[in-house]
Amino acid sequence: MKLFSEDIVERAAAACNVGDISHATIGEMVLVSQWLQKETGIPFVRMDQGSPSLPQNRYGIEAEKAALDRGEGAAYPAADGIPEVKQAASKFMKAFMDIDISPRACIPTVGSVMGSFSAFIACTQRTPGKDKVLFIDPGFPIMKSQLRVLGIEWKEFDIFPFRGESLRDELERQLSSGDVAVITYSSPNNPAWICLEESELEIIGSLATKYDAIVLEDQAYFCMDSRRDLSHPYKAPFAPTVARYTDNYIITTSSSKIFSYAGQRIALTCISDDLFDRRYPALDQRYHNTGVFGPTLVAAIMYMITSGCTASAQFGYARMMELACEGKINFVEDTKAYAERAEKMKRIFCNNGFNIVYDRDVTQEIGDGFFFTLGYGGLTGEQLLKELVYYGISSISLGTTGSRQKGVRACTSRITDDVFPLLEERVKAFNEDHKQKRD
Amino acid sequence: MKLFSEDIVERAAAACNVGDISHATIGEMVLVSQWLQKETGIPFVRMDQGSPSLPQNRYGIEAEKAALDRGEGAAYPAADGIPEVKQAASKFMKAFMDIDISPRACIPTVGSVMGSFSAFIACTQRTPGKDKVLFIDPGFPIMKSQLRVLGIEWKEFDIFPFRGESLRDELERQLSSGDVAVITYSSPNNPAWICLEESELEIIGSLATKYDAIVLEDQAYFCMDSRRDLSHPYKAPFAPTVARYTDNYIITTSSSKIFSYAGQRIALTCISDDLFDRRYPALDQRYHNTGVFGPTLVAAIMYMITSGCTASAQFGYARMMELACEGKINFVEDTKAYAERAEKMKRIFCNNGFNIVYDRDVTQEIGDGFFFTLGYGGLTGEQLLKELVYYGISSISLGTTGSRQKGVRACTSRITDDVFPLLEERVKAFNEDHKQKRD
Numbered sequence: 078m079k080l081f082s083e084d085i086v087e088r089a090a091a092a093c094n095v096g097d098i099s100h101a102t103i104g105e106m107v108l109v110s111q112w113l114q115k116e117t118g119i120p121f122v123r124m125d126q127g128s129p130s131l132p133q134n135r136y137g138i139e140a141e142k143a144a145l146d147r148g149e150g151a152a153y154p155a156a157d158g159i160p161e162v163k164q165a166a167s168k169f170m171k172a173f174m175d176i177d178i179s180p181r182a183c184i185p186t187v188g189s190v191m192g193s194f195s196a197f198i199a200c201t202q203r204t205p206g207k208d209k210v211l212f213i214d215p216g217f218p219i220m221k222s223q224l225r226v227l228g229i230e231w232k233e234f235d236i237f238p239f240r241g242e243s244l245r246d247e248l249e250r251q252l253s254s255g256d257v258a259v260i261t262y263s264s265p266n267n268p269a270w271i272c273l274e275e276s277e278l279e280i281i282g283s284l285a286t287k288y289d290a291i292v293l294e295d296q297a298y299f300c301m302d303s304r305r306d307l308s309h310p311y312k313a314p315f316a317p318t319v320a321r322y323t324d325n326y327i328i329t330t331s332s333s334k335i336f337s338y339a340g341q342r343i344a345l346t347c348i349s350d351d352l353f354d355r356r357y358p359a360l361d362q363r364y365h366n367t368g369v370f371g372p373t374l375v376a377a378i379m380y381m382i383t384s385g386c387t388a389s390a391q392f393g394y395a396r397m398m399e400l401a402c403e404g405k406i407n408f409v410e411d412t413k414a415y416a417e418r419a420e421k422m423k424r425i426f427c428n429n430g431f432n433i434v435y436d437r438d439v440t441q442e443i444g445d446g447f448f449f450t451l452g453y454g455g456l457t458g459e460q461l462l463k464e465l466v467y468y469g470i471s472s473i474s475l476g477t478t479g480s481r482q483k484g485v486r487a488c489t490s491r492i493t494d495d496v497f498p499l500l501e502e503r504v505k506a507f508n509e510d511h512k513q514k515r516d
Numbered sequence: 517m518k519l520f521s522e523d524i525v526e527r528a529a530a531a532c533n534v535g536d537i538s539h540a541t542i543g544e545m546v547l548v549s550q551w552l553q554k555e556t557g558i559p560f561v562r563m564d565q566g567s568p569s570l571p572q573n574r575y576g577i578e579a580e581k582a583a584l585d586r587g588e589g590a591a592y593p594a595a596d597g598i599p600e601v602k603q604a605a606s607k608f609m610k611a612f613m614d615i616d617i618s619p620r621a622c623i624p625t626v627g628s629v630m631g632s633f634s635a636f637i638a639c640t641q642r643t644p645g646k647d648k649v650l651f652i653d654p655g656f657p658i659m660k661s662q663l664r665v666l667g668i669e670w671k672e673f674d675i676f677p678f679r680g681e682s683l684r685d686e687l688e689r690q691l692s693s694g695d696v697a698v699i700t701y702s703s704p705n706n707p708a709w710i711c712l713e714e715s716e717l718e719i720i721g722s723l724a725t726k727y728d729a730i731v732l733e734d735q736a737y738f739c740m741d742s743r744r745d746l747s748h749p750y751k752a753p754f755a756p757t758v759a760r761y762t763d764n765y766i767i768t769t770s771s772s773k774i775f776s777y778a779g780q781r782i783a784l785t786c787i788s789d790d791l792f793d794r795r796y797p798a799l800d801q802r803y804h805n806t807g808v809f810g811p812t813l814v815a816a817i818m819y820m821i822t823s824g825c826t827a828s829a830q831f832g833y834a835r836m837m838e839l840a841c842e843g844k845i846n847f848v849e850d851t852k853a854y855a856e857r858a859e860k861m862k863r864i865f866c867n868n869g870f871n872i873v874y875d876r877d878v879t880q881e882i883g884d885g886f887f888f889t890l891g892y893g894g895l896t897g898e899q900l901l902k903e904l905v906y907y908g909i910s911s912i913s914l915g916t917t918g919s920r921q922k923g924v925r926a927c928t929s930r931i932t933d934d935v936f937p938l939l940e941e942r943v944k945a946f947n948e949d950h951k952q953k954r955d
Contacts, residue, residue, distance in 0.1 A: 094806055104595070104815060126592075133590035141589075141828070142581045150580075150779040151572040153565075153772075156543070187626050187781075187822040194821050198665060223820045225802060226637060227666075333592075340589040340827035342626075363664060367533055376543060381662045382633050383626040387826040388779035389580070 078506060079467040080119055086466055089113045098466065099459035102218065103473055110471040122500050124487040125471040127267070127334075127447060131414060134336040136406060140396035141341075141389040154388045156380045158185040162391045165398035166345050170328070172310035172402040173300055176320040178328075182353040184346045184375055185386045185394065189297055189329035192346035193261070194223045195382065196327050199374040200291045201229050201258045203357040207289070211251050213262035213281075214479030215269050215435075217295065220261065221479075232257070235481040236271070241439040245280045252288040260285055263295035264317070265302050268478045268486035269435035270419075270448045272302050275317055276439060282322025291352065292319045296330040300409050303416040304444040308409035310402050324351035334447065335408040336397050343390040348374070418489040419445035425501050426451055426487075429508035430515055434475065434484035450475060452484035454515030461485050464511070468503045517945060518906040519558055525905055528552050537905065538898035541657065542912055545901075549910040561939050563926040564910040566706070566773075566886060570853060573775040575845060579835035580780075580828040593827045595819045597624040601830045604837035605784050609767070611749035611841040612739055615759045617767075621792040623785045623814055624825045624833065628736055628768035631785035632700070633662045634821060635766050638813040639730045640668050640697045642796040646728070650690050652701035652720075653918030654708050654874075656734065659700065660918075671696070674920040675710070680878040684719045691727040699724055702734035703756070704741050707917045707925035708874035709858075709887045711741045714756055715878060721761025730791065731758045735769040739848050742855040743883040747848035749841050763790035771829075773886065774847045775836050782829040787813070857928040858884035864940050865890055865926075868947035869954055873914065873923035889914060891923035893954030900924050903950070907942045 086109075090098045093108040101109065106125040114121045144150070157163070166183035170176050186192040197220075201208045210224060212233040224231050232251055239247045251257065260281060264273040273281070285292045296316070300307040305314050320326050328347045333339035353371030361368025364377040400406040423433060423445070434450035436443060443449075451472070453461050458474035462485050465472055472485035492500065525548075529537045532547040540548065545564040553560045583589070596602070605622035609615050625631040636659075640647040649663060651672040663670050671690055678686045690696065699720060703712040712720070724731045735755070739746040744753050759765050767786045772778035792810030800807025803816040839845040862872060862884070873889035875882060882888075890911070892900050897913035901924050904911055911924035931939065 094811075104819075128591045131590070133584075133587045138584045138587075138589065141584055145572075145577045145580055148572045148577075150577065151570070151776045152567045153778045154781075187825075190823045191821060219820060219823075222803075222816065226817055226820050337590045339592045342593075342822060342824060342826045364661075372533075377661065378665055380543075381658060381665050382630060382821060383781060384629045384658075385781060386626075387781045387829055389828070390826055 080469040081113055081467050099463050106471050106473055122470045122496055123491040125473055127488045127490050129334060129337040129339050130490050131337040133338055134397050136400055137336055137338055137393035137397045141393040144389045144392035149388045154385045156385055157375045159391045161395035165395040168402045169398040170347055173316055174318050175315040178347045179350050182348040182350050182371055185391050186344050186346050187342045187383050187386050189331040189344040192329040192344060193220055195379045196293055197223060197229060198378050203360055205359055207256055207258045209256045210259045211257045212479055216479050217263060217267045218477050233479045237482055244277050248284050252284055257290045259293050260290050261293040265298040265446055268448050269450050270443050270446050271435050272438055274439045278317055278319045279322045282319045285323045285325045292326045294319050294328045296328055297334055298447055299330045299335050301412060301446050302444050303446055308407050310404055324349045332394050335412060341390040343386060343394045415447045415489045416445040418492050419449055423449055425504050429504045430512055434482045448486055448488050450484045451487050457483050458485050468507045470503055519908040520552055520906050538902050545910050545912055561909045561935055562930040564912055566927045566929050568773060568776040568778050569929050570776040572777055573836050575839055576775055576777055576832035576836045580832040583828045583831035588827045593824045595824055596814045598830045600834035604834040607841045608837040609786055612755055613757050614754040617786045618789050621787040621789050621810055624830050625783050625785050626781045626822050626825050628770040628783040631768040631783060632659055634818045635732055636662060636668060637817050642799055644798055646695055646697045648695045649698045650696045651918055655918050656702060656706045657916050672918045676921055683716050687723050691723055696729045698732050699729050700732040704737040704885055707887050708889050709882050709885050710874050711877055713878045717756055717758045718761045721758045724762045724764045731765045733758050733767045735767055736773055737886055738769045738774050740851055740885050741883050742885055747846050749843055763788050771833050774851060780829040782825055782833045854886045854928045855884035857931050858888055861931060862888055864943050868943045869951055873921050887925055887927050889923050890926050896922050897924050907946045909942055
């Protein structure tokens with residue numbers, strides 16, 4: 078039986094200025110579920126927003142407090158970051174990805190969202206006529222919203238039918254027009270938790286070089302693929318990255334998920350040294366500087382947006398990365414709770430008629446982690462999202478992520494132990510009411 | 517006698533990738549003076565960059581540390597700011613400016629630079645054809661650099677010959693084309709420390725309403741006009757603001773200068789409630805939301821740039837504003853050192869042949885504060901900047917600030933007591949060497 082009537086869900090949408098909840102963004106879904114919870118007193122099972130629910134890393138906190146006590150917050154931090162965070166970042170990329178990026182090319186940003194926002198600007202302005210972004214979807218809807226702010230055009234395709242070698246033809250088709258400035262994806266993927274395999278990264282890297290596109294690789298869920306133990310610094314296996322296959326790359330990563338540090342808004346943009354030093358006359362013309370990519374991105378673009386990042390947060394982030402490189406923090410272990418939740422949640426859903434939509438990488442099943450995708454019979458993502466709301470479960474439709482598949486994204490971050498009985502009960506009720514239609 | 521030869525100054529410029537030091541930006545001037553200092557061991561008198569040199573406000577630090585201990589840094593802060601900072605901001609605007617802005621319309625940003633960056637986007641996108649920015653110069657060069665990033669056009673005029681009633685005609689001339697989306701200025705002014713008087717703010721406000729332009733008022737130096745005691749909350753005199761004369765306004769202010777908090781990157785964008793609620797079809801069309809100005813600026817623009825501001829810094833800022841409203845922090849008194857330095861510096865310069873370029877507001881002489889402007893005989897700003905470098909004094913040319921006057925900007929922030937003997941000696945030497953040419 079439904080927990081919330083169609084009528085009250087419609088009232089919730091109206092009260093939150095949401096036109097059609099089937100197409101709700103994450104932010105809108107948050108508002109609607111909060112409204113329903115407040116209005117009825119019935120708690121919601123919140124699978125919508127990915128907000129860390131683990132305790133903030135205490136080494137970061139201690140380093141921040143020490144920096145504040147030293148008065149580091151008085152003067153502007155260097156535009157390209159304090160030396161401590163730059164050096165730690167360079168080591169961190171070496172320790173866990175086995176790639177070489179010099180400290181000067183590792184730039185702290187206010188969330189990785191600021192890294193992609195700035196990179197989109199620099200990359201699409203560097204060569205006249207090469208000004209579009211290509212999304213290997215599904216992806217984080219915010220990146221398209223960034224392009225809407227900036228008035229940058231994009232193309233997109235759902236990778237679902239193009240895993241492995243077939244990715245090459247589709248990418249060639251998309252890139253051959255020559256107008257693609259940036260190729261972007263996240264891996265581990267938000268929303269689908271798929272991970273690109275080495276063979277796919279090789280295809281992306283070699284075509285990025287061939288067509289002079291820059292790969293913007295979103296590593297917000299750095300080393301969180303639970304299928305392999307990526308937790309040992311300077312020891313294989315290392316996290317897969319396109320950086321092994323092209324010099325045309327920018328990697329963004331963040332403290333938000335791996336150190337449970339989302340509130341402090343501190344992340345990294347790491348630029349290939351080769352790209353960092355490249356000169357682009359179009360950048361010179363626009364910014365009246367020497368047109369060198371890295372310094373332009375930092376001094377002519379990022380500096381104009383926030384003039385640096387919070388000093389104490391930089392010291393905290395530096396310390397956490399240093400300790401991780403020394404093997405004194407195991408951030409992979411620290412965030413394993415998400416994978417454990419995913420495993421339990423998937424079992425509940427799959428035992429009750431649901432299926433995992435993006436269920437495989439090229440050579441193996443996907444792992445457990447921060448997100449997974451759910452389908453139910455012939456329901457579209459929009460229908461499934463809405464039907465789940467009636468049973469007190471919030472999610473987001475895969476349609477909002479550029480996916481062409483039928484389903485929703487489920488996030489494990491808020492599903493703490495106490496929520497499981499509620500979840501199981503509701504999922505069972507949902508299946509009871511829908512199974513005839515499903516079959 | 518010159519401290520640095522033309523030859524070494526040229527080498528410094530080349531080493532720092534600075535084409536022509538006469539036109540150096542602040543960042544370039546910082547690099548050149550640091551290079552010269554390092555190379556020769558001769559200390560520079562640094563009047564270039566405005567970086568707070570007073571100790572960071574300790575109440576802010578304590579509130580940040582407490583927030584970190586509570587784990588506030590783990591989860592994403594609300595996109596429009598934590599309730600504490602919003603409520604404190606609303607009170608702060610009432611206490612020191614005597615204006616009413618509701619908490620929902622007070623948005624924390626990563627530096628006021630992020631406030632203006634985001635506001636430029638929203639304001640120029642709200643009405644088709646109304647897409648230019650008008651600068652009442654001189655001004656902060658970074659704001660024009662922001663427009664260069666975004667590809668937004670601007671117009672500008674130097675207010676020097678248009679003080680008082682004559683401002684009306686010039687503004688009418690600039691606005692009558694109907695394409696101005698934003699009118700912007702800083703007051704107290706960076707670089708000239710002039711302050712717009714009530715009569716001028718009335719002109720700006722009424723014409724902004726008439727031509728539907730939004731005034732972006734930069735109050736980074738909030739209440740730092742030392743001529744009147746603006747330090748008493750809820751008591752006249754209040755800081756002058758255009759908010760008294762139009763509903764078309766956005767005020768940015770910051771913790772950087774008044775609380776010596778630049779490193780923590782926390783500031784405010786306060787939007788007129790009337791503007792906050794206005795609907796713009798063009799915003800709706802672009803962002804597929806309801807097109808309401810305030811929510812669009814926050815959720816569709818700012819959120820896409822940084823997804824909120826550092827949580828601990830918000831708690832710190834909230835606490836400092838609360839204490840200021842309760843009269844327990846006197847931030848005006850706390851920053852008086854800058855005015856005292858300005859007074860001494862101006863005396864040294866004026867005793868040695870220099871003059872204050874922007875020396876008056878409509879009804880009175882300008883006060884002492886963070887910046888002042890210097891001229892010397894017939895030297896252009898570019899010539900004066902370069903000549904001063906030979907004597908170990910760095911500044912920025914007024915030409916880079918949109919001023920049409922001959923001179924440089926001097927910043928008091930780094931001129932601590934120990935620097936004065938050096939400054940006096942060098943200014944004397946400069947005057948000795950130049951006075952024949954001056955007369």
